[in-house]
Amino acid sequence: xxxxxxxxxxxxxxxxxxxxxxxxxxxxxxxxxxxxxxxxxxxxxxxxxxxxxxxxxxxxxxxxxxxxxxxxxxxxxxxxxxxxxxxxxxxxxxxxxxxxxxxxxxxxxxxxxxxxxxxxxxxxxxxxxxxxxxxxxxxxxxxxxxxxxxxxxxxxxxxxxxxxxxxxxxxxxxxxxxxxxxxxxxxxxxxxxxxxxxxxxxxxxxxxxxxxxxxxxxxxxxxxxxxxxxxxxxxxxxxxxxxxxxxxxxxxxxxxxxxxxxxxxxxxxxxxxxxxxxxxxxxxxxxxxxxxxxxxxxxxxxxxxxxxxxxxxxxxxxxxxxxxxxxxxxxxxxxxxxxxxxxxxxxxxxxxxxxxxxxxxxxxxxxxxxxxxxxxxxxxxxxxxxxxxxxxxxxxxxxxxxxxxxxxxxxxxxxxxxxxxxxxxxxxxxxxxxxxxxxxxxxxxxxxxxxxxxxxxxxxxxxxxxxxxxxxxxxxxxxxxxxxxxxxxxxxxxxxxxxxxxxxxxxxxxxxxxxxxxxxxxxxxxxxxxxxxxxxxxxxxxxxxxxxxxxxxxxxxxxxx
Amino acid sequence: xxxxxxxxxxxxxxxxxxxxxxxxxxxxxxxxxxxxxxxxxxxxxxxxxxxxxxxxxxxxxxxxxxxxxxxxxxxxxxxxxxxxxxxxxxxxxxxxxxxxxxxxxxxxxxxxxxxxxxxxxxxxxxxxxxxxxxxxxxxxxxxxxxxxxxxxxxxxxxxxxxxxxxxxxxxxxxxxxxxxxxxxxxxxxxxxxxxxxxxxxxxxxxxxxxxxxxxxxxxxxxxxxxxxxxxxxxxxxxxxxxxxxxxxxxxxxxxxxxxxxxxxxxxxxxxxxxxxxxxxxxxxxxxxxxxxxxxxxxxxxxxxxxxxxxxxxxxxxxxxxxx
Numbered sequence: 001x002x003x004x005x006x007x008x009x010x011x012x013x014x015x016x017x018x019x020x021x022x023x024x025x026x027x028x029x030x031x032x033x034x035x036x037x038x039x040x041x042x043x044x045x046x047x048x049x050x051x052x053x054x055x056x057x058x059x060x061x062x063x064x065x066x067x068x069x070x071x072x073x074x075x076x077x078x079x080x081x082x083x084x085x086x087x088x089x090x091x092x093x094x095x096x097x098x099x100x101x102x103x104x105x106x107x108x109x110x111x112x113x114x115x116x117x118x119x120x121x122x123x124x125x126x127x128x129x130x131x132x133x134x135x136x137x138x139x140x141x142x143x144x145x146x147x148x149x150x151x152x153x154x155x156x157x158x159x160x161x162x163x164x165x166x167x168x169x170x171x172x173x174x175x176x177x178x179x180x181x182x183x184x185x186x187x188x189x190x191x192x193x194x195x196x197x198x199x200x201x202x203x204x205x206x207x208x209x210x211x212x213x214x215x216x217x218x219x220x221x222x223x224x225x226x227x228x229x230x231x232x233x234x235x236x237x238x239x240x241x242x243x244x245x246x247x248x249x250x251x252x253x254x255x256x257x258x259x260x261x262x263x264x265x266x267x268x269x270x271x272x273x274x275x276x277x278x279x280x281x282x283x284x285x286x287x288x289x290x291x292x293x294x295x296x297x298x299x300x301x302x303x304x305x306x307x308x309x310x311x312x313x314x315x316x317x318x319x320x321x322x323x324x325x326x327x328x329x330x331x332x333x334x335x336x337x338x339x340x341x342x343x344x345x346x347x348x349x350x351x352x353x354x355x356x357x358x359x360x361x362x363x364x365x366x367x368x369x370x371x372x373x374x375x376x377x378x379x380x381x382x383x384x385x386x387x388x389x390x391x392x393x394x395x396x397x398x399x400x401x402x403x404x405x406x407x408x409x410x411x412x413x414x415x416x417x418x419x420x421x422x423x424x425x426x427x428x429x430x431x432x433x434x435x436x437x438x439x440x441x442x443x444x445x446x447x448x449x450x451x452x453x454x455x456x457x458x459x460x461x462x463x464x465x466x467x468x469x470x471x472x473x474x475x476x477x478x479x480x481x482x483x484x485x486x487x488x489x490x491x492x493x494x495x496x497x498x499x500x501x502x503x504x505x506x507x508x509x510x511x512x513x514x515x516x517x518x519x520x521x522x523x524x525x526x527x528x529x530x531x532x533x534x535x536x537x538x539x540x541x542x543x544x545x546x547x548x549x550x551x552x553x554x555x556x557x558x559x560x561x
Numbered sequence: 562x563x564x565x566x567x568x569x570x571x572x573x574x575x576x577x578x579x580x581x582x583x584x585x586x587x588x589x590x591x592x593x594x595x596x597x598x599x600x601x602x603x604x605x606x607x608x609x610x611x612x613x614x615x616x617x618x619x620x621x622x623x624x625x626x627x628x629x630x631x632x633x634x635x636x637x638x639x640x641x642x643x644x645x646x647x648x649x650x651x652x653x654x655x656x657x658x659x660x661x662x663x664x665x666x667x668x669x670x671x672x673x674x675x676x677x678x679x680x681x682x683x684x685x686x687x688x689x690x691x692x693x694x695x696x697x698x699x700x701x702x703x704x705x706x707x708x709x710x711x712x713x714x715x716x717x718x719x720x721x722x723x724x725x726x727x728x729x730x731x732x733x734x735x736x737x738x739x740x741x742x743x744x745x746x747x748x749x750x751x752x753x754x755x756x757x758x759x760x761x762x763x764x765x766x767x768x769x770x771x772x773x774x775x776x777x778x779x780x781x782x783x784x785x786x787x788x789x790x791x792x793x794x795x796x797x798x799x800x801x802x803x804x805x806x807x808x809x810x811x812x813x814x815x816x817x818x819x820x821x822x823x824x825x826x827x828x829x830x831x832x833x834x835x836x837x838x839x840x841x842x843x844x845x846x847x848x849x850x851x852x853x854x855x856x857x858x859x860x861x862x863x864x865x866x867x868x869x870x871x872x873x874x875x876x877x878x879x880x881x882x883x884x
Contacts, residue, residue, distance in 0.1 A: 050670030171593045426575040505655035512701040517676040532571045547709030551778035558720040
């Protein structure tokens with residue numbers, strides 16, 4: 001029973017400090033247990049300290065000492081002296097020869113060889129080394145960080161001793177482990193890589209295109225298209241003549257993966273080998289084409305030849321004059337599907353009217369562009385649009401069409417609109433609170449200066465920045481004035497009072513006291529780029545979790561009984 | 562052609578982990594680039610650049626650094642053990658000011674449950690002994706509900722790692738072998754590093770501490786003792802208990818609360834530096850000194866811990882945790 005544990009703890013304190021007030025000690029332990037779920041065993045030190053303080057034992061502070069000297073870290077071998085020990089250095093292993101050597105009458109496995117400093121940029125000084133470990137991480141061609149090695153000088157020649165206690169960290173594997181670029185990999189794997197790859201895939205589309213040189217010196221004939229296997233599809237750009245027809249199965253050797261915005265693309269150049277491949281089991285064109293149908297959640301900025309089925313919610317006609325003085329017309333539409341929502345720009349006439357909406361459309365071979373992270377399905381020609389007879393998905397309205405998604409899935413996908421997710425608050429930025437925005441472009445000012453428009457008289461705004469995290473991924477959440485006021489149940493006047501009272505850090509700390517470590521549900525849209533994910537929130541709300549219930553669930557899930 | 566992936570300035574996730582798992586770590590991993598993050602690799606293969614931890618603030622004291630500025634050193638106790646952390650003047654002024662408030666509350670005997678998000682680090686002394694520490698980015702006082710929720714999150718995260726470690730046991734430590742055995746893709750890299758550094762071990766002890774964490778989160782009144790906990794005793798220079806409040810002035814130097822921190826420090830040093838053959842006296846002393854304890858103090862504390870049977874001197878000058 002709890003009381004027993006507490007009584008044991010009380011006894012222990014009294015045994016050590018007989019003058020302690022027994023009832024006070026008991027109350028302390030009870031309080032730790034009840035209010036803070038700290039069991040008596042764990043509260044012992046804290047309670048003892050309090051009792052001691054009350055009993056008048058002065059709690060003094062020990063003197064500090066300077067921290068011990070760290071290892072000697074050097075970039076180049078030339079920086080080392082003959083008696084240096086405990087060295088940290090990054091080197092490339094030029095050669096590595098394991099041998100058995102007799103040391104004081106015992107056979108021991110050691111290794112020797114040559115290493116070279118400045119491992120990342122080719123030329124470097126070379127020294128011999130002896131590895132007393134011997135470490136399994138030392139291999140020909142590997143780049144390693146050696147921690148705790150020693151300089152050895154013998155007859156004027158210096159070498160490195162890698163000791164048994166030294167640590168060898170592999171920074172780059174030796175050449176033996178790299179994959180052969182002429183072995184085919186799947187398109188899914190190729191999409192994650194950079195550089196040369198070899199793939200086998202079926203040609204889904206190919207069309208001639210012309211690239212105009214930027215310097216105006218002429219044009220280049222190219223072929224663009226799309227190729228697919230069972231793991232996915234990828235666009236390609238051939239700089240060389242390309243005469244294969246749709247449906248052919250091809251092996252493409254030594255193509256180069258390049259990235260346009262977020263989208264990988266295969267580039268065929270002079271060294272690329274394209275040949276017809278035979279595999280009767282390879283999926284046919286139809287299967288591949290259907291499987292390359294995308295959902296809104298999968299759209300990436302810069303993608304080409306995207307086919308998508310979505311529901312058109314609304315459409316607006318816009319007329320404008322472009323820089324060349326031509327009259328242009330574009331229909332701006334809003335698309336939704338069960339995975340999210342996005343925009344569409346149709347640079348062509350359409351055969352439906354606003355009154356008919358919502359309708360289902362199949363949009364083929366479209367280009368995806370994104371503005372502020374919101375994908376836009378761009379259509380250049382009416383032939384790309386097919387109106388489907390199928391019933392619309394129903395009352396998906398952009399206002400209430402919110403798709404719940406796991407934080408980690410959002411972080412690993414493209415930018416999304418109309419999402420809701422949750423995570424643990426792990427950071428409140430200290431710059432949360434009142435900010436000043438440029439009246440021209442709404443950028444936040446830094447010391448009354450706009451990045452673009454220089455010194456300006458700013459407009460006041462309120463913004464809170466925080467980070468939510470699920471242990472795997474995280475997102476930086478930006479909360480504008482409206483959702484901030486809604487969450488804090490205040491208005492501008494009330495907020496100003498709070499800020500005046502607490503100050504910038506005080507306000508951030510008050511949010512921390514309220515939110516750090518708590519689950520937060522966030523609704524809004526995401527912008528994902530190489531720096532990570534940003535969530536522009538239009539609503540936030542804390543989620544209360546029943547810890548006792550969650551603990552029981554965990555116990556069951558992990559069979560801890 | 563394989564190419565090194567481009568460096569990305571993505572924020573590192575906050576790993577949920579209990580003090581026991583973190584404090585037993587002795588491996589640090591850093592990328593080759595100048596701005597690459599560094600990670601502490603735990604025995605269970607967690608790659609921890611940033612951690613979210615919580616517990617009872619057990620001590621928080623200012624120390625003068627060699628540059629003359631103040632840094633705060635503290636300890637945080639969770640359901641499994643103790644974290645050491647330090648807050649330096651390179652950190653937020655606000656955090657330093659709050660530290661002063663918290664230290665004051667602590668001195669008044671106020672219990673403080675604290676949550677912190679912190680960067681992890683490992684210190685290594687000249688002779689190669691290592692110990693772990695946290696550098697808080699953000700801290701706040703939390704209530705028991707938030708602490709309980711964190712305990713459950715940390716318990717789940719720990720068990721996910723235990724499950725991965727179980728799947729990888731006995732296998733060749735390669736990405737392919739681990740992936741085929743169904744090890745969570747998030748854990749593979751860390752587990753391989755951990756296996757190469759720590760070797761095979763039995764994760765049963767983590768199950769026990771996770772159960773203790775869940776007991777507390779469920780609000781159970783009676784919980785198990787932690788394994789291998791030192792008995793807490795206070796020492797007085799005179800050897801007698803001070804019974805009047807006026808006798809306080811005569812006590813100096815060897816103070817009670819610092820002694821406790823020192824004893825916990827020694828224990829964690831011995832625990833983490835012991836690779837099977839125990840830890841020698843010089844190593845313990847060097848580590849204590851690096852943490853700001855004088856040699857005489859540390860020597861005396863070690864003697865007591867040996868006589869209290871917390872630590873065994875199993876041969877002359879070599880120490881092990883008493884089992």
